[in-house]
Amino acid sequence: MALLEVENLVARYGRITALDGIALTVEQGEIVTLIGANGAGKTTTLRTISGLVRPAAGTIRFDGRDISKLAPNDIVRAGISHSPEGRHVFPRMTVRENLELGAYTRTAKSEIAEDTEQVLGIFPRLRERYEQKAGTMSGGEQQMLAIARAMMSRPRLLLLDEPSLGLSPILVQTIFGVIRDINARGTTVLLIEQNARQALAVAARGYVLEVGRIAHSGAAAELSASEAVRAAYLGGAA
Amino acid sequence: MDVFLQQLINGLSLGGIYALIALGYTMVYGIIELINFAHGDVYTLGTFFSLAILTLLGVTGIVTGPALIVVVAVTILGAMILCGLTGVIVERLAYRRLRNAPKLAPLITAIGMSFILENLMLYWHGPSPIPFPAVIPNPAVGLGSVTIQAKQIMVIVLAVVLMVVLQVFVYNTKLGKAMRATAQDKDAAQLMGININTTIALTFLIGSALAGAAGFVSGVYYGSTWFLNGFAAGLKAFTAAVLGGIGNLAGAMLGGFLIGLTEAMTTQFISDQWSNVVVFSVLVLVLIFRPTGLLGESLPNKV
Numbered sequence: 350m351a352l353l354e355v356e357n358l359v360a361r362y363g364r365i366t367a368l369d370g371i372a373l374t375v376e377q378g379e380i381v382t383l384i385g386a387n388g389a390g391k392t393t394t395l396r397t398i399s400g401l402v403r404p405a406a407g408t409i410r411f412d413g414r415d416i417s418k419l420a421p422n423d424i425v426r427a428g429i430s431h432s433p434e435g436r437h438v439f440p441r442m443t444v445r446e447n448l449e450l451g452a453y454t455r456t457a458k459s460e461i462a463e464d465t466e467q468v469l470g471i472f473p474r475l476r477e478r479y480e481q482k483a484g485t486m487s488g489g490e491q492q493m494l495a496i497a498r499a500m501m502s503r504p505r506l507l508l509l510d511e512p513s514l515g516l517s518p519i520l521v522q523t524i525f526g527v528i529r530d531i532n533a534r535g536t537t538v539l540l541i542e543q544n545a546r547q548a549l550a551v552a553a554r555g556y557v558l559e560v561g562r563i564a565h566s567g568a569a570a571e572l573s574a575s576e577a578v579r580a581a582y583l584g585g586a587a
Numbered sequence: 588m589d590v591f592l593q594q595l596i597n598g599l600s601l602g603g604i605y606a607l608i609a610l611g612y613t614m615v616y617g618i619i620e621l622i623n624f625a626h627g628d629v630y631t632l633g634t635f636f637s638l639a640i641l642t643l644l645g646v647t648g649i650v651t652g653p654a655l656i657v658v659v660a661v662t663i664l665g666a667m668i669l670c671g672l673t674g675v676i677v678e679r680l681a682y683r684r685l686r687n688a689p690k691l692a693p694l695i696t697a698i699g700m701s702f703i704l705e706n707l708m709l710y711w712h713g714p715s716p717i718p719f720p721a722v723i724p725n726p727a728v729g730l731g732s733v734t735i736q737a738k739q740i741m742v743i744v745l746a747v748v749l750m751v752v753l754q755v756f757v758y759n760t761k762l763g764k765a766m767r768a769t770a771q772d773k774d775a776a777q778l779m780g781i782n783i784n785t786t787i788a789l790t791f792l793i794g795s796a797l798a799g800a801a802g803f804v805s806g807v808y809y810g811s812t813w814f815l816n817g818f819a820a821g822l823k824a825f826t827a828a829v830l831g832g833i834g835n836l837a838g839a840m841l842g843g844f845l846i847g848l849t850e851a852m853t854t855q856f857i858s859d860q861w862s863n864v865v866v867f868s869v870l871v872l873v874l875i876f877r878p879t880g881l882l883g884e885s886l887p888n889k890v
Contacts, residue, residue: 400777401778420777421777421778422782422783425779426780430778431778433774437772438775439767439771439772440769441768441771441884448762449764450765450768453761453780454779454780499778502779502780513843
């Protein structure tokens, strides 16, 4: 049984259909990526999985349990953590407070302290900025904080929406290294990226979204080699 | 100088009441960006509930000895609980469904809620002023030529104690942190596992409970109330919240005391007919130079 199973997922904003019957699975321990153009429905897919958007139809099963009607806060408790598009750090709170909120659903103080040490080890920059307000930090630092904060709930499945958006090429490399690292420690990852080449390099499998439907899917290497995907998302013939 | 000191005391006690009400405006605005026009009426309800509790306790005048502490504690707590529940019910019935509606819809609804509460109180006690029992003995303490009344001390002490408790709650507890997170970013707060409906209800509970405490204090302080009492007081408390920087707790307290002082000083040194003019002129002047209010933050939400 897959960790995450999405079937026939439909989501609408008013009269606009954003997701028109999506099916995807994520196995325990995998990195899976969703690629596609702006407006294809990538972000909506993640927002529906984490409960911020109510599905109009379809099921979302996490660890065998239907979570499609749960509130976002209950979905976090079930073991899914979402680092949203646009970072959404709490601007008037410090790095420390943001990380504490990431662990909001947890109570074991010693484990939280351990995980705080771990994410500060992954992102040394956050240790330097520990008592600084998140809103005063650079975009790259905020992105690191958003990922670190999402890890603080000790999720079984981590949803990452455009973690490399707006970052310098060096930072992009760092972030993808971190994603590999997080995955190696046992967290399953569902990743959205504009940077399809990088995403397919780090992922085991991928799905290509086109206007609310899955157009292609398969092993990352196959997608990278596919003519149709190369032409549309990898900047033509390489 | 003595007159000035006297008015300083008067202004601080008046300001304590405004500050307690202003906290409710600023908390609700901070968390759902709604100007809760019904809040001034919740304050009046606080006085009405206090009166009902005192009547139940059989209190019609001054209480002395140990009974005084019991009566005051029971009445304040009762008024706080009842007003807090009123706030929660108002939010649940009138505002929650409109949370994602255009801003004007909940605003108009708030004005409607204000009328509903006012008319319920009109139905309850009629249109005339209602006497409120003195409750506490009121010996005036002389300090030189300045006299401080016991009830003024009560107002100031109660206001300061409640504000300290609120600060500690908001900045040092997990629920307080959840409130601040919800105020700053609702989507992100939910993704942390925070139930924002509960958190917003809690904000209404606390803000309205503070108005309830202010309602009791104002009954004792003025010795009477009526169903429209909260209209003017609510407007000034809202002004206090804006003056201090709406959404900012310390700002609401500072604004409350400043407005109380301005009113007292104007009444003494100019004329009480001018007090509203001066209060709102101060507001306009402050906003010209600091549009976000005295302590308002201008940190952008998105960088």
